Amino acid sequence: MGDVLLTTPLIRSMRRAWPDAHLEAMVFEDTASILEGNPDLDAVVKAPSRAKPSQGLRLAGELWRRYDLAISTQPGDRPTSFAILSGRKSVGMIDDNFNGRVKAMLLGRYARSRSDLHRVDETLQLADVIGIPRVPEIVAPRAAAPSPLQPDVPYAVVHAAPFFRYKQWHRDGWRRLAGHLLGKGLRVIATGGPGAAERAYLDGIWEGLDVVRADGALTWPELSSLMADARVFAGPDTSVTHLAAAVGCPTVALFGPTDPRRWGPWPASGLAEPWEAAGTIQRRGNVWLVQNPLPCMPCQLEGCLRHVQSHSLCLDEMPAEPVLRAVDEVLSSSKGGARGGVMAKTPLFKPSPSIAP
Known part of the structure; x- marks a missing residue:
């Protein structure tokens, strides 16, 4: 759940760069609620947490070349495979090992996983790779109305x-x-x-x-x-x-x-x-x-x-x-802090594509 939440700065970066794109996220079905009400997404694709081989093949068939761009934010075999299968262009995170080098040859562009970075900064490397500005803002799920437990006292x-x-x-x-x-x-x-x-x-x-x-x-x-x-x-x-x-x-x-x-x-x-x-x-x-x-x-x-x-x-x-x-x-304190950001590298897309992170 937390890992999905820490991916929302990348999603926000993509939405800001491509405001007219159709943007979807694929997550495990038991984590999808953390994206509820996210204004940067047009849809959420829910994958079974423990999919049978037949379910995985069916989902892969449904997503085959569905997107102009598909991005995997995890270096694992399953998310990388879905990115390669579902995107006409694919970008992913890879580990610095033999499996990672194989994935690098199959992906269009890639970023290396780095345990020395905060997870948000690590994921935002993918924004650099596709050539869009970073927007390092976590986007929380949104409610249509206040919580029923919201008190009227501090x-x-x-x-x-x-x-x-x-x-x-x-x-x-x-x-x-x-x-x-x-x-x-x-x-x-x-x-x-x-x-x-x-x-x-x-x-x-x-x-x-x-x-x-x-x-x-x-x-x-x-x-x-x-x-x-x-x-x-x-x-x-x-x-x-x-x-x-x-x-x-x-x-x-x-x-x-x-x-x-x-x-x-x-x-x-x-x-x-x-x-x-x-x-x-x-x-x-x-x-x-x-x-x-x-x-x-x-x-x-x-x-x-x-x-x-x-x-x-x-x-x-x-x-x-x-x-x-x-x-x-x-x-006894007030809120504070400064907003960060970096310039983009060479853009991967100029028009607004349909995208799946």
Whole structure:
């Protein structure tokens, strides 16, 4: 979900360069909702997450040479194959290995995947390759109406449940944070997913606290609307935190093993200065990133035990004080940040084509 969201700056770059083009995105069906209401897209093609061979062949047949240009933002075999099959011209991301060199010969143009760049900057290399200006703006899903949970008093939004265990902060920290926000006179809205296991986890965190539970109650566009008007959002390294940053909400992001230089939230005004690898509190635009800077972090591994259900010592031992301090800075600060951008290289197209990123 988060990876799709971080691809929207490339989509926006294409829309700005080719305002009359018919622009479609193909994503897995369980991530399509993050593109709901995106004004830069004319359609979203939904692919099965675990497609049978027959389904993949049928989809390939439907897309065969359907587009003037098809772009793969991932270096994997499946997305690259779809780009080559569906576009009269094709562009893709490749790895620096033998498979990547083979793909480079089959693609019209390509960019190399680079783990030393933020994911947004890495993807925007494709804008350089096709010769259009970068527009480094993440586009959040849009709602036709405000969230049904939108209160008429100042409020904070807290999202305590990441997708994987190794990105979890501890229960006492979340409870102290909620109590701190309530003590500031803010209503606290706790968001979460609809899954039974996640809701049980959140039951243990919020038990006895005066928070408004919104587990599974909001669509992605409604969640965007809710966070856009919040005084502050706090959450771990997860797609909801990226969304909060994108809509301009003052965001406190709790990071553990993940390297913020590559995956730190992208501020609404752009990331004029890259994130540092580690620091107790860093600020970029409307985002405050909090870490417990142990010597081993960011290890960019799946927790201390190297699997998604592992604990992470850097988060298990992260004290509440720096998180509360970041929240206090948010509540006493205004939004800020500078917008970035680069000039285009030689254009791949002059007219407005039909395009599939």
